[in-house]
Amino acid sequence: IKTTKVLCPQELEKAGLLNKTKIAEGGRKLRKNWSLSWVVLVGNSLVFFKDPKSQTPSSWKPGNSRPESSVDLRGAQLNWANELSSKKNVFKLRTVTGNEFLLQSETESLIREWFNTIQSVIDRLDRE
Numbered sequence: 001i002k003t004t005k006v007l008c009p010q011e012l013e014k015a016g017l018l019n020k021t022k023i024a025e026g027g028r029k030l031r032k033n034w035s036l037s038w039v040v041l042v043g044n045s046l047v048f049f050k051d052p053k054s055q056t057p058s059s060w061k062p063g064n065s066r067p068e069s070s071v072d073l074r075g076a077q078l079n080w081a082n083e084l085s086s087k088k089n090v091f092k093l094r095t096v097t098g099n100e101f102l103l104q105s106e107t108e109s110l111i112r113e114w115f116n117t118i119q120s121v122i123d124r125l126d127r128e
């Protein structure tokens, strides 16, 4: 699992591979469907891309970097959520619109870094 931390004018804060599942949409519970996702924290958003390795050769086009989805972190809530999964190192991200995601990594130090970095963005937006 690779992770990078870069600071640049586009405000790219962090990028790496995490396990992800959406568990609610607009407050309505969804069935879990875990998958490995390339997660990018940039500006006020958390952006999800499909894991390039899970794509078939035919679906992979150079420069095809269209995000799968994107989450606005303004007003979002972050909580550790080990009770919501049999997996370890899980946290829950809830958006103001009632979308809920679980994010997970086998590596505790890595998931802590993600938690702290996302929380610092949420805190910064709260102060604006």
Ligand code: I3S
Pocket: 031, 032, 033, 034, 084, 085, 086, 087
């Ligand atoms: O919280 P749940 O419903 O026990 O979550 C598990 C299920 O979603 C399961 O899928 P199916 O019920 O569709 O077979 C997933 O395969 C598991 O990964 C989910 O649990 P964990 O504990 O991995 O979040």
